[in-house]
Amino acid sequence: MSLEEQRALLARIAPELLEAKRVEKKRLPPLPGAEPGKVITRLPPEPSGYMHIGHAMSGLLNYLYARMYGGVIWLRFEDTDPRKVKPEYYESFRKGYKWLGIEWDHEKNNSDDMELFYRYAEQLIKSGKAYVCTCPAEKIRRLRALGEECEHRSHGADENLHLWNEMLAGGFGEGEAIMRLVGDMKHANTTMRDPALFRIIEHEHPLTGDRYRVWPLYDFAVSIEDYLCGVTHVLRTSEFALRDELQNYIRSLLGISRHPIYIEYSRFEFQGTPVSKRRLRAVLEAGLARSWDDPRFPTIEGIRRRGILPEAIREFTITQTGFSYAKREYDWSLLFAINRRILDPVARRLFFAPNPVKLLIDGAPEISVEAPYHPSNMDLGSRNLRAGGELYISGIDAERMRPGDVYRLKYLMNFKVLEVSGNIIRAEFMGREPIRDVQIIQWVPAGECVEVEVLVPGVLYVNDEINQESLRIVRGLGERAVETVRLDEIVQFERFGFCRRDSASELRFIFAHD
């Protein structure tokens, strides 16, 4: 039996076997301790910068698991550092998650619950589990490293309560007092060595204005918020791994015994494209990029402009991601391959001649052809192409041409090269019908073409140093129909690559991948 026959037979007697293999690959591994209908996860962005691919993949994981188990997902902004938080960043995340197809069930901000945080803080102080410390930051750091306690730790609850109220009332300036947890100054896990729970920040908050000056630190706010949201599973990157213990401890001191299951995985990035704000800013400051939505950047806007589809990121997350702790650096080709597979059946094909060279064909008739926009998807329609003996072809194709060579202009005609001189190739007409074993090239009619510019993004860093040539600009001529490409539409310039139109008014494209 041939392979075809076997497959046909299998499709008849056990179609699920053929299907199973395909579907299985696109599924996430089971979530530990997950019960159908009871999973609650969260998207916990800090609105202090633009959303990037790392947030996207983490967000996707939390979202996909919530959906996989018929659970619930929260969007909760971790906005308790008024100095870092900005309104535009909240919006960047909302927009980014939406773009990815993530639909959250509830939304809130940690800054909504300040009064509640204060109440819990008071409870902690009264039970002798927290104290106000007025040591300078430097001293706290030193003692923490040494595993030693400071004199403030032994103050009584009454005094601490008094000092705490003093903090709230403005009796202390920034940096003059913090509230600390009574932890264990000798604990191997340094986050347990009396971490700061609240500090004073005299800075307007985009949401609460100047109403509060004492702000909770991450661990305190998160412990309480995860409890409030009923979070059952936390999927996050490994820099938080040491904090599980602390957060569980804070909750238990508050009388809360229900803790989420933590699943941590290493950070990752795409080859040569760091996600770190510092390194991205360096590129901006070097004058090599102008904005955070630059298509070379791993920000969601950058990636979108580059023509990567949300579905591709989703599939990539499911198939290429694991809960590994090893450092990983993804090769862009993995994402591109998925994106290409999604784009291929729906992207219109058009002719584009980069670095064009003129081609003159003696004896060529004036020909008009109806060329389909896609080799198999007829729904995409067709356009009319008309040309005679004067055209432009890609500079790369032209470079290879030697007198005597025969080529075919796709859909149009064949020609034999007669003479190659400078920027002009002279040839002779060799008939209209396709001939076997002849290289097919794309072309643009000399009379009816438009100027096209394509931005080709490369990697930002090479060997850990800023790549001075991360952006290439390719100019060329496109067939007239290039004008019909809508803003944001992704098309394939044949034998060049998939490109997204980036400007409504100009024929400017961004190269996605080949």
Add this chain to the structure above:
RNA sequence: GCUCCGGUAGUAUAGUCCGGUCAAGUAUACGGGCCUCUCGAGCCCGUGACCCGGGUUCAAAUCCCGGCCGGAGCACCA
């Protein structure tokens, strides 16, 4: 420096908990073929890996010890 964690093909991942079915699966990359009026897509075939050294065991990618390499944390950021 201290404390954790990890090292499977070029890249990423499955397997590691509960040793044998792993002469190691998958995706991508790469090579070849088929198909095609694209050097794209699709289909088929192939190349390619358990960090190193010891130990335990009838048997180790899986367990133990040491080394090397890598990551994370050690904030009044999240």
